[in-house]
Amino acid sequence: MNNLIKGEKHDWEMVIGLEIHAQVKSNSKLFSSSSTKFGSSPNSQVSLVDAAMPGMLPVINKYCVEQAVKTGVGLNAKINNYSVFDRKNYFYADLPQGYQISQYKYPIVGEGKVTIDFKDGTSKDIRIVRLHLEQDAGKSLHDQNPSKTYVDLNRSGVALMEIVSEPDIRTPDEAGMYISKIRSILMYLDTCDGNMQEGSLRADVNISVRKPGDEYGTRCEIKNLNSIKFIKQAINYEAKRQIEILESGGSIEQNTMLFNTSTGKTRPMRNKEEAHDYRYFPDPDLLPLEISKEEIGKIKSSIPELPDELKNKFTETYKLSNYDASVLTAEKQTSDYFNETINSDPELKNYAKIVVNWITSELFSLLNKNNQDLNNSPVSPENLGQLIKLISTNEISGKIAKDVLEDMFSSGKTARQIVDEKGLQQVTDQGEIAKVIDEVIAENPKMVEQYLAGKDKLLGFFVGQAMKLTKGKANPKMLNDILKQKLNKKN
């Protein structure tokens, strides 16, 4: 696969690593009991601890620890029995303590990996360096008053998991697939709601470029990207920027960059010299976090089937392609829907590929068009199963089935009801089909002549005419067979 980008002078390769910040799905914050509900009125979810009042002390929320361990397991990672919370010291108005409690030397989760799947059926592992727990900061609101900044501490202290990848990513698409995969795993595990718009999942992107085979170049870090689209845009822009500098003989400064979503450009926020000295040291208010093997085992056993396991199951059990299976398992609701559909009738497991297609193309496009998602789909898995059953038993044609699905979608009726009410059953009576074909042949003598003279393509015309007369209900295979038979007889 060619992942290189062309510069003016030669080809370049991108080297990309991601730091994903995933908000832990938990009712209360990492070190306090305040609510984590999104969108509440400013400063309505702030405890004395979150506001860093004098003498207030953090107490670890065990549930958040479990969520991190669960996530570590989902990332095929090493869970560390011993980890330490450190203070990362810096001043900012929305950082009430003057430090963020994070994990520095001893993270709760160590090396792991996730697999991304390409359309061509190949896949690639992206290695994870670590996952650690940390507090989120509050929010500075600069746009409420011309001369003042307001601070909202609702988010202050909310638990984040920072998931750091090795620089194994080589293209913007891979970056997108990687974050989608992480998101998918988190949502399967129910450890993060995956809502990128609300900021529950955001990423810092480290990127450098090099000539293929060279050492890593100097990298820049683009901060706080909260959509896959922006991640790709930012990477593309930043790579081009770096290549232009290098090709004109310059060198890259190690900078922290911000991405402007309206211009699509990155700009430096601070350089290496201005970088903070965070003065990390173990937080003396907290004991080291120790998790026993038993506790880890207990958490492991509570973990549901994850996308990769399901993917393997789908390819083996239903002989689906790797790519189909990965599309199906990308979101839990999709694989759940697929499972329910295919299990609604014992026969359906022989038509798995058809089931996949009907879910991922027909149903998805209807849902999209109507701004709905699978969770509130008007067509239940059982009903979709019934529809597919009607197709597989030749009771209706695929083409008619599309209309039936639309009807099901808007009316909420079952496929059976619609087919019966509208009389959409396929015509499979040989005599009836032959009669229609005779009619078509009789009405189009010129076309018949041309066909017999060798214009094979006209067969489609005859099929179309016959279908029209049967209102699309004729069994296509029978129609084809009988048509050919009759035309050939004329010869």
Next chain:
Amino acid sequence: MPKSSLKQTLKDLDTKKISIRELNQDYLKRIKENENLNVFIHFSEDNVLKQLDNLENDNSAKKLKGIPIAIKDLFCTKSMPTTAASKILENFNPTYESFVTQKLLDEGSIFVGKTNLDEFAMGSATNTSFFGNTINPLSKENEPLAPGGSSGGSAAAVAADLCLGATGTDTGGSIRQPASFCGVVGIKPTYGLCSRWGIAAFASSLDQAGIFSHNVEDASILLQSIAGFDQRDSTSAKVDIPNYFENLDDDLNGKTVGIPKEYSIDGTPMEISQIWEDAIKVLEKKGVKIKNISLPHTKYALPTYYIIAPAEASSNLARYDGVKYGFRSDEIDSLDEMYENTRAQGFGREVKRRILIGTYVLSAGYYDAYYLKAQKVRKLIADDFNKAFKECDFIVTPTAPSAAFPLNEKQNDPIKMYLNDVFTVPASLAGLPGISIPFGKDKNNLPLGIQILGKHFDEQQVFNAAVSLERSYE
């Protein structure tokens, strides 16, 4: 000055020899007479009377009902402002009550006021307070003496009999040293015995609440009241708190006392060495085995302490930034300026000095050489004690290298000031319990203190040894 005691007062209240109101009016009177000592940062007679009214209407039996207690102004209290003796918290009124003070309130005690201290407990003379010096009640007319620090206000409050007990905090000696200077009893329990919840933090891994009192029995009663597990403090210990007072036993026959040779420091005044020897002799007479022990890393304790404590302080005090509460400078044109001016104007010299030291030792490139190394030495110091306690039941040393010094001495020499903690800091680094009791006088008739150190959570042994020495001294 009548020698009062908590134990006797509780009896007198019980037998209705005096009423709660009479008792407190007596103390109020003395507090007002001694305003010149500058013991309190916050004192309000109205507040005391209000508490009195409430208690008189309360029929439930409470262990410390009506007992006047002074609170170091580092403990957050709902009914009184809390300043940490700093301008940066000059007008701070907590909406919450610290664990320790809540326990005392639950027992029915009356808070007479918030006592002076070194700013954020950083100092050894109660002379870095934004609210001025506290004067040692034992001062002669023309020579004001320092009460020690940082809990100098609380020590002085007990010494001047302005309360029947006081809370303090001890990070490197801030209870024991002022107790010694003021001739009262001061106990710093094992790290983790009393919750730190609601105490403005100085150095989290060292800070520990404790008690000042007139005598060891009183200290044993009061410590029991403030000790206990608190789930809001992750470093709080889940241990059973014995009834120290009921279990007091001055019979030390068969016990072994450790005498660390490293505490004989060149330049220690004769009188200090003398009381130490006297104490050992008394113990010997009581059938205590004398064991010479070695705590070889003692000499590294002070430098270790003055790396770890400022490092933690530099981070703990970052929250005082002018954003959320407390003092904010008027001269601000940018966020950075708000921080700079607020903290430059809000903190005093000693606090700024320690923030700078702490920031330095945690900086990239210096962390390993200072902070990390200090943590390793701290471990060695703790190991010294663990080893020593295999051979002895408790350790006896002097509390401080001198008696109370004149107020203005050592003002401009931080190193000299830091040396005050030389005998108290090692036990702080090891998290061990330590008590200081008055034992002997210097040539100017000023009290000197003996320090007794015990094993982790063996406060009972510390009290037993202390009460035994105290009784023999009297």
